[in-house]
Amino acid sequence: MSTPQPPMxxxxxxxxxxxxxxxxxxxxxxxxxxxxxGHAIASEWTKMKSVRSTMWTLGVFxxxxxxxxxxxxxxxxxxxxxxxxxxxxxxxxxxxxLGSMCIITLGVLTTASEYGTGxxxxxxxxxxxxxxxxxxxxxxxxxxxxxxxxxxxxxxxxAHVALLEGNGAEDPxxxxxxxxxxxxxxxxxxxxxxxxxxxxIVRHSAGAITLMIGAVLAPLVIAxxxxxxxxxxxxxxxxxxxxxxxxxxxxxxxxxxxxxxxWDPLWIALGVTAVVFAGACALLEKRDV
Amino acid sequence: xxxxxxxxKRYGEKVAVNNLTFxxxxxxxxxxxxxxxxxxxxxxxxVLGLDRPTAGDVRIDGKHYDELKDPLKYIGALLDAKAxxxxxxxxxxxxxxxxxxxxxxxxVHEVLDVVGLTAVAKKKAKGFSLGxxxxxGIAAALLGDPRILMFDEPVNGLDPxxxxxxxxxxxxxxxxxxxxFVSSHLMSEMALTxxxxxxxxxxxxxxDTSMADFIAQNSRSYVRVRTPQREQLLDVLHEAGITxxxxxxxxxxxxxxxxxxxxxxxAQHRIVLHELSPQQASLEEAFMRLTAESVEYHAHGxxxxxxxxxxxxxxxxxxxG
Numbered sequence: 358m359s360t361p362q363p364p365m366x367x368x369x370x371x372x373x374x375x376x377x378x379x380x381x382x383x384x385x386x387x388x389x390x391x392x393x394x395g396h397a398i399a400s401e402w403t404k405m406k407s408v409r410s411t412m413w414t415l416g417v418f419x420x421x422x423x424x425x426x427x428x429x430x431x432x433x434x435x436x437x438x439x440x441x442x443x444x445x446x447x448x449x450x451x452x453x454x455l456g457s458m459c460i461i462t463l464g465v466l467t468t469a470s471e472y473g474t475g476x477x478x479x480x481x482x483x484x485x486x487x488x489x490x491x492x493x494x495x496x497x498x499x500x501x502x503x504x505x506x507x508x509x510x511x512x513x514x515x516a517h518v519a520l521l522e523g524n525g526a527e528d529p530x531x532x533x534x535x536x537x538x539x540x541x542x543x544x545x546x547x548x549x550x551x552x553x554x555x556x557x558i559v560r561h562s563a564g565a566i567t568l569m570i571g572a573v574l575a576p577l578v579i580a581x582x583x584x585x586x587x588x589x590x591x592x593x594x595x596x597x598x599x600x601x602x603x604x605x606x607x608x609x610x611x612x613x614x615x616x617x618x619x620w621d622p623l624w625i626a627l628g629v630t631a632v633v634f635a636g637a638c639a640l641l642e643k644r645d646v
Numbered sequence: 647x648x649x650x651x652x653x654x655k656r657y658g659e660k661v662a663v664n665n666l667t668f669x670x671x672x673x674x675x676x677x678x679x680x681x682x683x684x685x686x687x688x689x690x691x692x693v694l695g696l697d698r699p700t701a702g703d704v705r706i707d708g709k710h711y712d713e714l715k716d717p718l719k720y721i722g723a724l725l726d727a728k729a730x731x732x733x734x735x736x737x738x739x740x741x742x743x744x745x746x747x748x749x750x751x752x753x754v755h756e757v758l759d760v761v762g763l764t765a766v767a768k769k770k771a772k773g774f775s776l777g778x779x780x781x782x783g784i785a786a787a788l789l790g791d792p793r794i795l796m797f798d799e800p801v802n803g804l805d806p807x808x809x810x811x812x813x814x815x816x817x818x819x820x821x822x823x824x825x826x827f828v829s830s831h832l833m834s835e836m837a838l839t840x841x842x843x844x845x846x847x848x849x850x851x852x853x854d855t856s857m858a859d860f861i862a863q864n865s866r867s868y869v870r871v872r873t874p875q876r877e878q879l880l881d882v883l884h885e886a887g888i889t890x891x892x893x894x895x896x897x898x899x900x901x902x903x904x905x906x907x908x909x910x911x912x913a914q915h916r917i918v919l920h921e922l923s924p925q926q927a928s929l930e931e932a933f934m935r936l937t938a939e940s941v942e943y944h945a946h947g948x949x950x951x952x953x954x955x956x957x958x959x960x961x962x963x964x965x966x967g
Contacts, residue, residue: 382647382672382793382823382824383672383793383822383823383824384793385719385790385791385792385793386791387719387749387750387753387790387791389716389719390715390716390747390748390749391715391716392715392716392746392747392748396745396746396747396748397746399745399746400742400743400745400746401742403738403741403742403745404731404734404738404742407734407735407738407741407742408731408733408734409733410733470731471731474728474729474730474731474732475726475728475729475730476729476730476731477729478691478694478696478725478726478729479729479730479743479786480746481694481695481696482694482695482696482717482718482723482725483717483718483742483743483746483747484717484746484747485694485695485711485712485714485717486712643698645691645696645697645698646691646696646697
């Protein structure tokens, strides 16, 4: 323990002090630091790497993306199928589609699990600027999710191009490479960031994960059952803007000719995430912890 | 120094904390006392900026909590020992809090040593016993070596050794000139540790007094006398100038510690005494009297329903019907 420091002038109380001895205030030898976002980021990084659920979700993610990717590549390469005119990178989609569930889970857990354990009260006591806490969580999570997705998807992309050379697949252009690695990684990381914001709003891990998985799957499932002619337009929109289809746009194999194309899904994800994140920030400021 | 000014918190219709104004001063232990549901924890959460007050203001050394840039160096709090992620080790739990406040990592080892958790620093918090969890919470409170410490029911669930340790720790912290604010619902616990007392009930301030004053006012000592010659004794006492506070058919209560004098008087006048005993009203009774009207969860009667009044055989009412 630290030793008592020389007396410090005590703030004059504005009401008469009740009887009792007057003591000098205690002064700590620990230097005072003006904290900033960097401190909160260091704290959130420690939190993220010190729980096993991070390793689990990211481990399963890499396993799904790389495992399914390589499996799909090997199966197609071993079959006599002709891929002329096709993009060799597009086989990476299946693994990422499943893997995105892990990123959603990790994103939700980053915020919502603190409400489950009560840790959030400790966190907010250590850093009273609630916006800073959410921003630090967002930065740490986004970087982790982006880097892990980029490494996994790049690995799979390189493997696919090498494996499928003999099947007549076209050599991907520079733009196609960029979309299938950096583009899709940014999209997946944004999807995770959206989950993180939803987790902060819902404050319940299981609820938020269900909500996000619903958001990924529901539009496709609903569209499948829209047989009525009058709903054809809605059906088309649901199909085109469903998250699985947006993912496939990065591999230029959309379910339809209209709808999002090129880098559109990224801008859509950016817009939606920004709106939900702003909502999460506003609610966090307003609500009691 | 913690200053509350008309602090109020409403949850819908229910008023949890009602217009609280008091100050917690440095150098002493201030006990924060109230029955369950009185609003102690809500008040402490508002001090830490976790709950937003509906009205009023609370300041730490003159500042709002969210104005503190490195709050753990101003005020350390143990609110809920379970407010940790069970999958994280004690060391990492404290490290992430230290990092958020720019506290050097070596301080984490120091506080782990102070609370005696060094041996289990790398163990996951979910394996901790109640007492170990409480110690981890106290380590977190001490992390920034703060001038103000706030503990919510720190002795809950601790063994006697742990209770003794916390009492001495709080006394040592206050002796260093720090502000120590500790809540409890046990008067007896506060009587042993606190120098000053703030009592609330149903969110309202009931008392803000020094412990010495509270004891002087409330620990009434009196002498209980039982005699078959009640009238005679009353006359004798009256002649001797001793006032009788309360009396039943055979029992007299005399204020103050006058048992010897009463015994001598009775002997002189050959009055038979069946009982002559000095009594002390406990602080717990005084506290219960003070908060009697504001206890939120009353148990009804001392006996289970159906056994009140005359002793009845169990099930008699059923059989009659």
